[in-house]
Each structure stands twice: as C-alpha cells, then as structure tokens.
Amino acid sequence: MTPSIAFIGVGNMARAIFSGMLASGYPADKIIGTSRTPEKRDYYHERYGITMFADNHLAVETAEIVVLCVKPAQMKAVVEEFSEEVRSDQLFISVAAGVELDSLSHWLGKPVAVVRSMPNTPSQIGAGMTGLIANKQTTQEQKDWVGELFASVGHSVWVEDEAHMHTVTSLSGSAPAYFFRFLESMIKNAKDQGLDEKTSRELASYAMLGAARMVIELEEPIEQLRKNITSPNGTTEQALLSFDAANIDKIVADAMMACANRSKEISNDFSVKKNK
Ligand SMILES: NC(=O)C1=CN([C@@H]2O[C@H](COP(=O)(O)OP(=O)(O)OC[C@H]3O[C@@H](n4cnc5c(N)ncnc54)[C@H](OP(=O)(O)O)[C@@H]3O)[C@@H](O)[C@H]2O)C=CC1
Numbered sequence: 397m398t399p400s401i402a403f404i405g406v407g408n409m410a411r412a413i414f415s416g417m418l419a420s421g422y423p424a425d426k427i428i429g430t431s432r433t434p435e436k437r438d439y440y441h442e443r444y445g446i447t448m449f450a451d452n453h454l455a456v457e458t459a460e461i462v463v464l465c466v467k468p469a470q471m472k473a474v475v476e477e478f479s480e481e482v483r484s485d486q487l488f489i490s491v492a493a494g495v496e497l498d499s500l501s502h503w504l505g506k507p508v509a510v511v512r513s514m515p516n517t518p519s520q521i522g523a524g525m526t527g528l529i530a531n532k533q534t535t536q537e538q539k540d541w542v543g544e545l546f547a548s549v550g551h552s553v554w555v556e557d558e559a560h561m562h563t564v565t566s567l568s569g570s571a572p573a574y575f576f577r578f579l580e581s582m583i584k585n586a587k588d589q590g591l592d593e594k595t596s597r598e599l600a601s602y603a604m605l606g607a608a609r610m611v612i613e614l615e616e617p618i619e620q621l622r623k624n625i626t627s628p629n630g631t632t633e634q635a636l637l638s639f640d641a642a643n644i645d646k647i648v649a650d651a652m653m654a655c656a657n658r659s660k661e662i663s664n665d666f667s668v669k670k671n672k
C-alpha cells in the first residue's frame with residue numbers, strides 16, 4: 397500500500413520533491429504538506445491537489461513517512477515541537493544541509509528510523525540527484541523505500557560516512573546553482589555580443605544539457621570529450637586558455653570548499669554531540 401507522506405515546511409525543496417513524485421504517479425491524496433502561511437497552503441492545495449495543514453502535529457500524526465524540509469536553523473524547534481507525536485514505526489527523512497543524524501534523532505526524542513538526504517531542485521522535473529545516509533534504526537526495507545522515493549524524482553547514492561555529506565552538498569546539492577550562475581554569465585555575454593536573450597538561453601542551455609548527457613551516456617573520459625571539441629589553433633582552445641589563465645581549478649575548488657565548509661559550520665552549530 398502506498399504510504400502517506402508529510403512534508404514539514406513546504407518551500408522550494410519540498411515542492412521540487414513532491415511535484416516530481418506527483419509527475420511520476422504518486423497519488424496526491426497520500427501527500428500532505430505544512431506551511432505557516434495561509435496563502436501558500438491555498439496555493440499548494442489548488443495547484444498540486446495535496447492536503448495542506450498549518451499544524452505540524454496533525455501532519456506527523458497522519459503520516460507514515462515524514463520529510464523534514466525546513467531550514468537548518470528552524471529544524472530543532474520544529475522537530476522538538478512535535479516529538480510527542482512521533483511513533484517508533486515512522487520513518488523521518490531530513491533534507492536539511494548540515495544537520496546530523498544524531499541531532500535529528502535526539503530532537504525526535506525516541507529511537508526511530510532517520511535518513512539524512514541531500515537532494516537538489518532538478519528533482520522537480522525528475523532529474524534530481526540525492527545523497528543519502530541512514531541511522532542504525534533504519535531497516536533495509538525502509539532504505540529500499542527511500543531509494544524508490546528518490547528514484548521517482550531522479551537518481552540517488554548512499555554514502556557510508558556522514559562526513560561525506562558535506563562533499564555531496566558541494567558537488568550535487570548546491571551545484572545546480574553553480575551551473576545556473578555559469579549560464580547567466582554566458583547568456584549575458586551572448587547578449588553583449590548582440591544575440592537576443594531567448595536565442596542565447598536556448599543555445600547555452602542545450603549545450604549544457606548535451607554536454608551532461610554525453611558524460612552520463614558515453615563512457616568516455618571527460619578529458620577526451622573536451623579534447624574532441626578542441627581543434628588545434630581553433631576557437632575552443634582560446635576559450636579554454638582563458639579559463640586556465642584565470643585558474644579555473646582554483647576558482648572551482650574555492651567555491652566547493654566554501655560550500656562544504658559552510659555545511660560543516662551548520663553541523664557544528666546544531667550538533668547535539670558538539671554542543672553537549
Ligand atoms: N533549495 C535547495 O536547492 C535545497 C535545499 N535543501 C534544504 O532544504 C531545506 C529547505 O530549503 P528551501 O526549500 O530552499 O527553503 P524554503 O524557505 O523555500 O522552504 C522552507 C519552508 O519551511 C516553511 N516553514 C518554516 N517554518 C515552519 C514551521 N514551523 N512549520 C511549517 N513550515 C515551516 C516555510 O514556509 P512558511 O514560512 O510559510 O511556514 C518555508 O516555505 C533546507 O534545510 C535546505 O538546507 C537541500 C538541498 C537543496
């Protein structure tokens with residue numbers, strides 16, 4: 397039987413996941429969301445047909461699976477507030493950056509299955525990528541179910557070491573924003589060169605999609621795929637020389653480390669272990 401699933405805190409990430417689930421056939425009457433804002437509750441109910449509650453207690457009481465989608469700084473207060481309602485047969489999935497399994501388990505107040513995930517917003521169109529790690533209370537059956545849930549909105553990988561979730565955040569969780577930022581720069585330059593916005597957007601985004609599909613679908617080294625485009629003394633070579641002159645490896649490494657380090661800071665700020 398299809399389990400009922402509650403999203404606590406419907407914002408960008410919750411919407412990306414449940415709209416991907418709906419598109420892949422998950423019944424709307426099995427999806428609950430919560431928000432403190434009446435207009436948002438009306439909007440999500442009307443737009444997606446899901447049940448929207450103001451009351452997190454009611455959502456947790458009603459659901460078999462609870463997906464925690466509030467901001468990291470809100471997580472402790474939100475979880476502790478409904479912890480009385482937590483049942484030991486429920487499964488909790490957090491999407492929050494940096495918030496550790498131990499902290500979530502502690503705030504939930506009883507031994508219960510908890511999965512920490514790091515999804516990304518392309519889940520909204522079934523093209524998500526999610527990193528996952530489970531606590532020891534999570535059964536293989538529950539892990540399989542979580543795998544299926546994230547498979548319905550894209551792909552997922554399990555990691556063994558929770559420290560790797562910082563890397564996952566910097567590599568796939570936040571990464572769509574890096575690519576959007578790169579596209580924004582490319583489109584801006586194409587417009588500066590005289591092309592219109594719509595044509596520039598289409599050309600740049602299909603080039604990005606095509607490149608990503610080649611990496612995924614052809615089992616060739618990425619370096620070789622790059623070399624195949626780079627004619628000696630041709631046009632691409634000049635662009636790549638310009639990237640190298642600006643030290644692209646350092647630019648990317650600095651950005652990814654800044655992201656991963658922020659994830660570590662969030663972990664430290666909310667860690668039950670470290671703040672005992
Ligand atoms: N956006 C992304 O790309 C990704 C985000 N994440 C994680 O997802 C989580 C949410 O991020 P995001 O969706 O971007 O943030 P949003 O601000 O878009 O969504 C959070 C939502 O939580 C709701 N909320 C806050 N407090 C409560 C409460 N007490 N009860 C019910 N609802 C509440 C807010 O709605 P209201 O004020 O109406 O209640 C808000 O819409 C974060 O922990 C983030 O780390 C993870 C991976 C990627």
Ligand SMILES: O=C(O)[C@@H]1CCC=N1
Nearest residue numbers: 492493565569570571
């Ligand atoms: O920026 C953030 O904190 C969230 C987590 C990963 C993507 N967005």
